[in-house]
Amino acid sequence: MKKKMVMIAVVAALGAGASFQAAAQAKPEQLVKQRQSAMVLIGWYFGPIGAMMRGDRPFDAAVVARNAGYLEVLSKLPAEGFQPSTKDEKTKAKPEVWSDKAKFDKAMENMQGEIGKLAQVAKGGDMGAIKTQFGATGKSCAACHDDFRMK
Amino acid sequence: MSEPTRAVKVWDLPVRLFHWLLVALFLFSLLSGKMKGNWMEWHMYSGFAILALVIFRILWGFAGSTHARFSSFLAGPGACLRFAKRLLSKAPAYVAGHNPIGGWMVIILLLSLLLQAGTGLFANDDISIEGPLYKFVSKEMSDRLTAIHYYNFNVMVFFVFTHVAAVVFHVFVKKENLVSAMFTGTRNLDAATEVPAARFASSWLALILFALALVAVYLVVKRPF
Numbered sequence: 001m002k003k004k005m006v007m008i009a010v011v012a013a014l015g016a017g018a019s020f021q022a023a024a025q026a027k028p029e030q031l032v033k034q035r036q037s038a039m040v041l042i043g044w045y046f047g048p049i050g051a052m053m054r055g056d057r058p059f060d061a062a063v064v065a066r067n068a069g070y071l072e073v074l075s076k077l078p079a080e081g082f083q084p085s086t087k088d089e090k091t092k093a094k095p096e097v098w099s100d101k102a103k104f105d106k107a108m109e110n111m112q113g114e115i116g117k118l119a120q121v122a123k124g125g126d127m128g129a130i131k132t133q134f135g136a137t138g139k140s141c142a143a144c145h146d147d148f149r150m151k
Numbered sequence: 152m153s154e155p156t157r158a159v160k161v162w163d164l165p166v167r168l169f170h171w172l173l174v175a176l177f178l179f180s181l182l183s184g185k186m187k188g189n190w191m192e193w194h195m196y197s198g199f200a201i202l203a204l205v206i207f208r209i210l211w212g213f214a215g216s217t218h219a220r221f222s223s224f225l226a227g228p229g230a231c232l233r234f235a236k237r238l239l240s241k242a243p244a245y246v247a248g249h250n251p252i253g254g255w256m257v258i259i260l261l262l263s264l265l266l267q268a269g270t271g272l273f274a275n276d277d278i279s280i281e282g283p284l285y286k287f288v289s290k291e292m293s294d295r296l297t298a299i300h301y302y303n304f305n306v307m308v309f310f311v312f313t314h315v316a317a318v319v320f321h322v323f324v325k326k327e328n329l330v331s332a333m334f335t336g337t338r339n340l341d342a343a344t345e346v347p348a349a350r351f352a353s354s355w356l357a358l359i360l361f362a363l364a365l366v367a368v369y370l371v372v373k374r375p376f
Contacts, residue, residue, distance in 0.1 A: 043277065050279030054192050134279075135189030141278045142187040151298040 028086040035081025036091070038074055045070045049118075050138070053131045061125035068115070068122035075115040079108050092150040100147075107144040114140040155327075155339035159346050161248055162336040163216040165357035169208050170333055173264075176201050177311070184304075191280045195271070199368050202268035205261055206364035211357060217349040218248030225258070226251035244325050245344040256314055263307045270300040272372065283372040 026034075045067040051057040052064060087098055097104050114137040121133045162170075176197050183194035212221040226234075230251040238244045238252075249257060272282040274297040275290070285293050321327045332338040340346065 047279050053189070054280075131189060137188075138191070138278050139186075139188040142276065145277065151301045 026083075028083070028089050031081045031083050031086045032089045032091055033081075035078040038077035038081065042071060042074045042078070045074065046137075046141075049130070049134055053127075053134050059127055061122075061127075064130060065119075065122040065125065068119040071115050072119040075112045079105070094148050094150055097148050104144070104148055107140070107147065111137070111140040111144060155245070155341050157340050157342065157344075157346070158337050159247060159340050160336050160351075161218045161338050161349065162333060163219060163351050163357075164336070164354050165207075165211060165215065165352075165361075166219050167333055167336055169204055169211070173201065173204055176204070177264075181308075187276075187278075191276065195280065195282065198268050198271045199372055201264060202272075203361070203364040203368045205264050205268065206367060207357070207361040208261060210360045210364065211352075214352065214356065214360065216351045217347065219352075221254075221258075223347075224249035224251075224254035226254060231255070238325070243341055243343075244321075245327065245338075245340045247338065247340060247344060247346045247349070253317065256310070256317070259310055260307075260314060263303060263310055267300065267303050267307055270296040270303065273297075274300045 048057065049064050049067055052059045082093070082097060082104070084098060086093075114133070118130070118133045118137045121129050124130075180194055180197045180201065183190040183197060211219050217223050234244065234246075234251045238250075244250065246253075272284040273288050273293050275281040275285050275293045276297070277294075281293070288296070318329050321329050328339050
């Protein structure tokens with residue numbers, strides 16, 4: 001029994017080490033791909049909610065709740081791709097991402113918080129409440145795009 | 152400075168309504184564009200309305216009252232230079248309609264508004280909203296037009312500031328009642344100012360042209376106002 005526990009601990013430690021290793025050794029272009037992919041997916045699941053809120057698509061509470069649930073996970077992904085090693089990659093990230101990292105991190109957290117709230121509200125299925133939180137979430141996206149993303 | 156002794160009607164009702172509606176919608180567009188979030192939907196509608204107004208003003212520039220017509224106020228470089236000299240001298244600079252330089256400002260403002268509203272139709276914010284014509288262009292093209300939408304915003308604001316600064320100069324330095332004239336339609340001119348015979352077009356014609364502009368915009372954006 002004790003031996004088995006040790007085994008599990010060793011494997012877990014190795015696993016954690018391996019994934020840490022992967023992130024640390026990831027090539028800048030892979031990191032860029034990681035964060036851009038995450039952003040594409042966030043847009044993919046966020047956009048249809050907006051279309052429903054504006055009446056461009058029929059409101060479907062189940063789809064909104066599903067998308068918002070995905071978004072809650074997706075929102076946590078892009079931050080990982082913003083490693084200093086990607087500084088010189090040709091992307092739309094402004095130099096301020098690195099020169100004002102604290103503000104950038106705060107903006108990222110802010111977006112995650114708003115999306116978390118959106119996922120909560122979406123479970124309720126109340127369109128009015130969802131629309132309000134959708135607007136707040138959109139603002140948190142825009143705030144970061146304005147300051148840290150080239151046009 | 153010779154005293155203004157004559158009250159002359161220069162701006163017809165459509166021009167005045169156009170001007171102040173545009174001011175209101177411009178400010179609303181600016182604010183809603185800054186507020187983002189759910190305000191973007193209203194930003195879009197405001198842009199459609201501005202587009203209709205600008206189209207109307209262009210039509211009115213051909214079919215409207217004398218002082219609204221482009222042919223009546225577009226002047227060559229010589230006239231602009233002479234007017235600039237008069238403006239900077241102590242002499243009065245009364246002109247019945249748009250002065251030669253102000254006339255070009257009208258064109259610049261209309262074109263920059265047209266560019267702004269036009270690029271907005273194809274724009275996307277990479278978050279949740281797209282202009283009604285986004286679907287007809289590639290994402291790359293939309294991004295490029297969106298960038299123009301952002302940059303032209305600054306250009307437009309620069310010209311609006313210049314326009315307002317010029318009006319302030321006319322009102323306080325040249326002692327002309329430009330702002331009240333844009334409300335009442337009547338300007339105070341001095342005896343020496345040449346006042347060409349002006350013909351005023353019917354406001355009903357303006358209403359028809361504006362309705363046509365609205366329909367044209369609706370057919371393009373396929374969205375109710």
